[in-house]
Amino acid sequence: MAVYSYLMVWAATLLGIRIGYFEPDTPHWLLFGATLAANLVFFLIIRSGRSERWTDPSLTVPQMMVGIILITALLHYSRELRGAMIAIYFMAMTFGVFALSRQRMILMSGFVLLCFCGLEAWEWQQAPETKILSISFGHTSILLLGLLWFVYVGGHIRNLQQRNQQQRASLRAQQRHLEQINVQLQDAMARLEDVAIRDALTGLFNRRHFMERIDEEIARAERSGRPLHLALIDLDHFKQINDSHGHQAGDQVLRTFAETARQTLRRSDLLARYGGEEFVVLFTDGEAEDIRQVLERLRQALSQHRFNGPPAFSVTLSAGVASWHQSDTADTLIQRADEALYRAKHNGRNQLVAVD
Numbered sequence: 493m494a495v496y497s498y499l500m501v502w503a504a505t506l507l508g509i510r511i512g513y514f515e516p517d518t519p520h521w522l523l524f525g526a527t528l529a530a531n532l533v534f535f536l537i538i539r540s541g542r543s544e545r546w547t548d549p550s551l552t553v554p555q556m557m558v559g560i561i562l563i564t565a566l567l568h569y570s571r572e573l574r575g576a577m578i579a580i581y582f583m584a585m586t587f588g589v590f591a592l593s594r595q596r597m598i599l600m601s602g603f604v605l606l607c608f609c610g611l612e613a614w615e616w617q618q619a620p621e622t623k624i625l626s627i628s629f630g631h632t633s634i635l636l637l638g639l640l641w642f643v644y645v646g647g648h649i650r651n652l653q654q655r656n657q658q659q660r661a662s663l664r665a666q667q668r669h670l671e672q673i674n675v676q677l678q679d680a681m682a683r684l685e686d687v688a689i690r691d692a693l694t695g696l697f698n699r700r701h702f703m704e705r706i707d708e709e710i711a712r713a714e715r716s717g718r719p720l721h722l723a724l725i726d727l728d729h730f731k732q733i734n735d736s737h738g739h740q741a742g743d744q745v746l747r748t749f750a751e752t753a754r755q756t757l758r759r760s761d762l763l764a765r766y767g768g769e770e771f772v773v774l775f776t777d778g779e780a781e782d783i784r785q786v787l788e789r790l791r792q793a794l795s796q797h798r799f800n801g802p803p804a805f806s807v808t809l810s811a812g813v814a815s816w817h818q819s820d821t822a823d824t825l826i827q828r829a830d831e832a833l834y835r836a837k838h839n840g841r842n843q844l845v846a847v848d
């Protein structure tokens with residue numbers, strides 16, 4: 493913006509020299525060359541990041557001072573145009589409106605007055621015959637009034653700008669806060685959803701969730717024609733475990749079974765605690781023989797586990813497996829698995845019974 497302003501003033505100066513508003517010997521090359529060089533130095537300092545540590549990182553004050561000195565020098569070469577040229581000081585002052593405090597704007601106004609009065613005084617001393625007191629006084633007064641107005645309005649604009657920045661910062665902070673709350677809310681929702689579908693003791697899906705999912709899986713099997721198998725698993729003589737080793741030991745058995753089942757089954761198998769010491773698995777993939785082998789592995793793994801006593805003990809399971817038919821609903825499938833489980837219990841427990 494500064495370079496653009498200088499180029500504009502330079503062009504106007506060249507035009508002024510040509511039409512006689514400036515002295516023909518105005519050293520415009522020297523003045524604008526020096527000014528552009530000074531601005532180049534400012535630019536390099538800012539780009540290097542060195543000014544970041546200073547109170548005025550964009551070097552507004554030195555840039556304005558260079559501009560004001562250039563304008564003062566130009567005024568010396570201006571003839572009748574001096575009155576109008578005074579307005580260019582305000583061009584330089586505009587740079588401070590958004591960046592400088594009111595106090596600094598007052599100091600910059602003082603600097604403008606100092607430069608202008610210095611120029612007038614010097615000219616009065618050098619060539620008093622070319623000067624007219626009333627005009628010098630008039631120019632100085634207009635400049636003073638203009639600067640006072642500028643400081644007042646500039647301060648007002650700056651206050652508005654600061655208020656705007658504060659509001660934007662506060663809005664950003666509120667937005668960040670809302671985003672955090674949103675994340676926490678989503679987190680809480682996810683945990684709540686998890687609590688709603690899981691059994692607190694074992695961490696497995698609960699019966700309600702299982703019943704929702706089994707209907708979906710049956711609908712999917714109806715479309716795809718893929719096999720579906722359901723196993724009901726019941727821990728044997730669980731009441732005795734509670735009675736002999738305590739309820740906490742019973743809970744530990746349930747947790748251990750859940751962990752063993754999780755490790756043995758595939759992620760695609762839908763495992764849930766059906767109630768008490770009874771569990772259910774819906775196999776959405778694999779043939780009856782594969783299912784039998786998986787459940788057999790689970791049966792063996794549980795029976796081989798030694799639970800700490802005293803005295804140490806082991807637990808077995810019985811399971812009934814039913815294969816899904818096109819006419820089956822969730823209820824009929826579970827009922828057939830339950831009948832198979834009953835037979836496994838009746839045949840002496842610690843075994844699998846599969847029905848077609």
Ligand SMILES: Nc1nc2c(ncn2[C@@H]2O[C@H](COP(=O)(O)OP(=O)(O)OP(=O)(O)O)[C@@H](O)[C@H]2O)c(=O)[nH]1
Nearest residue numbers: 726727728729730731732734739740742743768769
């Ligand atoms: N520790 C513990 N026990 C439970 C829990 N839920 C149910 N039970 C107990 O599990 C026992 C189930 O006993 P039964 O239904 O008689 O079955 P069982 O003793 O396993 O006998 P069979 O199934 O015929 O082998 C009951 O004593 C219930 O109190 C639980 O969350 N923790």
